[in-house]
Amino acid sequence: MSYSKGNNKPAQVSNMDFLTRAFQRLAIQDRRPPQAFNFDCASLIFDHLAIEDIFRLERVSKTWRDYVRDWMSGPGMHKLFPDAIRANSEAGAGIGSGKRAGGADPADRFKRFLREGTCSERWETGRANVANEYVCSNVPHLHSSSPGIYTAGDYLVYTSGWHIFGTRLGQEKGAGGTPSSYPVRELDAANANLRRAGDVRDIRVHASGLAVVYNNSVHNHCWQTFDIKTGNMLWTTAIPQYINARDYNVALGWHRLYRFDKDLSVLDSYDIRTGALVSSQQTGLILEPTWGTRQGVIWRLQGRDVLVTIDARQVDPSDTLSKKKMLCIMDTETHQIIQRIPLEHANAPRPYQQRCGPLVHVSSRHDDHAFAVITAGCEQDGAGMQQVRTIRTFQYHAREGKFKERTIEHVDLRGFRFSNRTAFDIDPFRRFLIAQDSSTGRLCRYPTPYVFAASPHTLPPVPASPLPLFVGDDTTTPYPVVMNPPKPGATGATFASPWKAKVMRNRLYLYYWKKHSDDGVTLRANTRTVALTFGSSAPSIPDPEAATCLHHPDGLAEKEM
Template sequence: MSKASTCTTDPLNILNYDCACLVLENLDLQSLGNAEEVNEVWKETIQSWMTGSGLLQHFPDEWKKVTTMQRDNNETAELPRYNRALKVFKNSAIDQLTTEAWKSGHANSLVLRNADVTHRMCPRWVGYLGGLSGAGEFLAWCETGRVLYKHVDSVHPAHELNVGVSSDQVAHMELHAGGYLLVVVLDADRSSNHQHTERLFDLKTGKALWSRDLPPDLCADLTGDGEEVDFKPLAMGWDRIYYFARERAKLLVRDFRTGRLLHTLHIGLFAQGFWAWEKSRVWRLRDRDVLVMFQHAPGSRYTNIGAVHLIDTVSGETLQRIPVDSSEECTLVTSTRRDEVAFALVWELMGYTDRDSFAVRTQTFDYDRGTGKFVERGVQDIDLTHLKGLPVGWFYAGVMQYDPFRGFMVAADMEGQWTRVISLPGAQDQSSSRGQVEPAVSSIVMGRRRAKAATVNVPGLVRSAIIGCGGKRLYFLRQPRGVFHDSVQVNIFEFGPKDEWRLQAGQGDSLHGPSSLA
């Protein structure tokens, strides 16, 4: 329908409201969104329908919640109910369209422009996203001695950040979704007298907010060949940064925007067993930061996880211990669906039924706001051995990322010959029994809009890998063929309708930290 529609051709100028609703019932979500843009009459009519029979037709569970809330609160005013129902419809539509886009493999666009890299990073830094740091709407990377950053939707070239040194002295970078970049600068030369520092930059101004010196004895550990990684924060929260003290049983809590030490916690649990420190993260539950820690199983120093611990960052007490019963390495994935506070543990099971078989196991947990605990939803096994559209034994040479809540995984081979989206049953379909489900396979293609040129080269030593998958974006990197290439090409695909980055500010209960990609 054209914006130039006239009274004689516009059906909404002819049909009464009830007849118009019969027409709207036959439009899909994407068409409804497009029709809203025709003119004000269409917009008002469609939005009115969305708040009533439209919500009931497309999202009956959400309609029930809205009407129940209205009844329980004895609401009589029409405007609050109308606004709430409209917001629920639009949010639900965005979530559904995003999920459908992922499962079909239809990306809307590629984001980011080309950047040429000739510099090889310090191996200590390579490996975190292949040299790319991403959070929220921001990206940062190193290129030919420089630190660059940009907003993913910006059409302007990347900005250079003046960190005071060449990028080959950068040992760690971590983005905060609020638009901040934490940089750790080290000198790899043992005999150097140069100072080792940690600095926080505000990307909106390009200025350093604070800088602090690292302890000399810590730097001595870092420049050797040991396994100490204390120069990196244990985890980053919205307003706090968490570090290990040099005594492993202590946790240092610093203010994010000033770097000032707020308090030190003694956590005796840290002295027990072995921990996967690099997996640590911060969740926001009941208006406070909760530190999520992964403990290796007894007898397994660096491989499979034996338990997930949730630790109160104010008192230091363990809020919940979730045992992990598996001999395989697991990955934790949080839901990016709106208003769903849940996570899943995902295992790749080689030799599932025989030597040449492969399956994925998901164990899902929901947050109970009443008890403040996570409750198991169910466990599901999905046999992926014989997938149409993929070569036999693809899983031996593939890299994979999972979203069990939206119900898909992305797989690519290490040679860069193919990339596929595999549609899985969503986590909402799980039951307590382990069952096998027949997945579907789709190629990743661009949608109707023409994609922009969208790559950035960052240092790395991998041949091909998916480096991040969640929410609306797929971060995919590939190294050119050849042993001597110093660069990795990164493509960032975006799925679903444009929407604000809503997993932000640490408001309410959230399993998304400020340094996460989702």
């Protein structure tokens, strides 16, 4: 959503500077609204105040709060987000009218649009406002795409030794107003019953601040659900001993936990807060979801939870490099397939090379109910990285209850030289990619012009200039999270080796190993994650009560299915 700054000054307004300064003082110290003051006067002044001062006025008193929220719902929305008004004009009374649209408060929608505009501006300049780093030592062998470190929304959980820790990302204001990181809490050590690190088979983080732990110890084969904010365990339930790693298929909805067997013929649902079994039913389906433990995610369409998974049955045995799959969207209550979307992607020619998807990205823009599927071709560079990616974008149409294909684009990476083929991600909606630059070893942002094209091999094979990432508004030194490994023979050198980068909404997650080189031997010291936040420190999760929401709460930084 674009943020219209425009020319905020009327042609001639006498004493406007004086009035603005007066209102700034009111925003800070005065709790008494002026006598005979009306909304038109307030609106005129709000047009000339900084957003920060308007937010301060909202906290002064109820009268000021009402004035501010009325301005946000009407004149403020028209002034700052005119394209939002046009895009939603077909919905009737809604954005900018001062009335609730689709169950959302107009003032809250204004704040969401504002956060997105700030976030987009920071992505454009590559400037994060805060970076949080966490260390995970003694990583067990977990059946997950993020060994030892797990993220969802504003929360992060990681293992260290035989312990599980959780925290909230971002910063809070401490004593005296000084910003500091949120506290790290151990998740109920007395009840976790971990006898060895390998007892933790998998962890799912819920964006509301919950952690679901799959405990696979001999004496305690169960789920355990913790409140990350307090560290307390909420509930636990036993899992049949015959369930192995490939049969452990769990997807988290905003209010339900769903478990299904490996062919999706049985679907169980539990209350996410209490662990009570809500239903257990035969689905009548026989699917072959993708490998691993993350075999489906939960979206919400028109107030109903739907399971989104990929059926991998339709394989052409004569073609070893391509695999046809179907993206399946199933109603969790009726078990009817709402839609099947054919997909096609290429397998890596060798098992150890990068797996090429498909990757599913959901639009980060507010009220844009769209997702993109990224698939890769067979053309690779010397490191086994696919050179051409295809992006298919789908838009949800509520009247038909279906997704319709919106665009097809291609990402052409010929001419680029990346140091790492896994520390790489594409944002198809904000139109940039994150990768490790081969010349500096830094993680960089690559802009649109040399990346996106309407058809493959139409872009000049000239690399775009990478933009380094910074933390803080005044910093001139790029954030040094990634360094090239030392030269052969170097001793006593410590360096970082990234293994995954993920862009999700207002954050960039980088997972990497901290390594130490001594006498020609490279040792892995620990696993770390860095969360770079771009834009507002307000909660980054979408509205959990929205009737339609494509952002699943189960690991918002995990998008591969």
